[in-house]
Amino acid sequence: MNPSSTEPDGPPSPERTPTAGDGATAALVAALSRGDDPPGGQAVVRFHPLPPVRATAHERGFDVDQTNNSVVVDERVVVKWLTPPPPLPQPAPQMFAHLTSVGFTATALPYAALTGRSAGGAETLVALVTAYLPEAADGWEWCVEEAVAGRTAFAADLGRLAAGLHAAMATPSPAFPEPVRVADGDADGGWAARARDALARALELTCGEDGAWLARHASELAAGLRGLGRAAGTPLIRIHGDLHVGQTLRWREGYAVIDFDGNPTVTGADPFQPAARDLAQLGTSLEHVAQVAILRRGADPARALAWAAEARAVLLTAYREGLAAHGRPELLEESLLGPFEIEQECRELIYAALHLPRWRYAPMGVLRARFPHRTEETA
Structure with missing residues (x-):
């Protein structure tokens, strides 16, 4: 969701969490490699x-x-120890099985998932084992460099990457034999209600000058969410769920999308969602990159915002073309993009308030840029 986040550590077993250098991760990989x-x-x-x-x-x-x-082992394998191990089912193993079956390769090759049991006997996801991507750079690093340099060609690669992922997710497999559903008339009771709740929570948690600004613009933000109640007939697929630039690695052989663990700030959501939700989050993350470039790299604000607008346009064009090339243009319902983008900024504000206060500048910068020059009412 953002370029820096932490959670309390927890053990993958009753004993301890393996750490780099203690030999436990290499022993695991060696055993798995022998079968x-x-x-x-x-x-x-x-x-x-x-x-x-x-x-x-x-x-x-x-x-x-x-x-x-x-932990990276032998510069070839990465083991991600889940801390603490979450209860199964989890999206990542299912996604790995599906993407493997349909031949999607624009990711770190998945090798295995390790499961165990909690002290209470519940089955848990202990670790995910994937290939290591040489010379990989995190999106919060390479994309900020693109923003500072004013380059937007990369956004076409991201658009094609996202389109390829969604086309793969819409392809039947033994893991997901019926991967596409259609939103019915109850959409307003799901997405729209969830978005309204996110706005209300953001208003509740955002304090100070930012909170006052948000309160003044609450009616505009709420109006922007209304399109979510008119989405019956929209195709639904298993989406990535937390698709932002930080989940896209640039490595020696191109780009890869990673981390299929779902959105850490959303619980209880239906795993079948419109593809527009992923695309909205990916697009707003480019706007967050512009805010990072302004604050941390001294980028000119006007130029950074113009860069973000151009990059988002390139992303959307390439995504449309990518879906068409895969024969799945119907997966994108564009009327949902704006509402999902507003909801995403609300979720960023919630995340900042609960976990990473210094991140608040990014979603607030995006919202202020989108709703400028409002004449304030005075008593």
């Missing part, structure tokens, strides 16, 4: 064969803030 059961009594779901790895292989961590604890 053995994982040490420690956990169960494993396999997606692709692992490369051969020695139990004494080198381990290292990542020099970035992470929600979970990821």
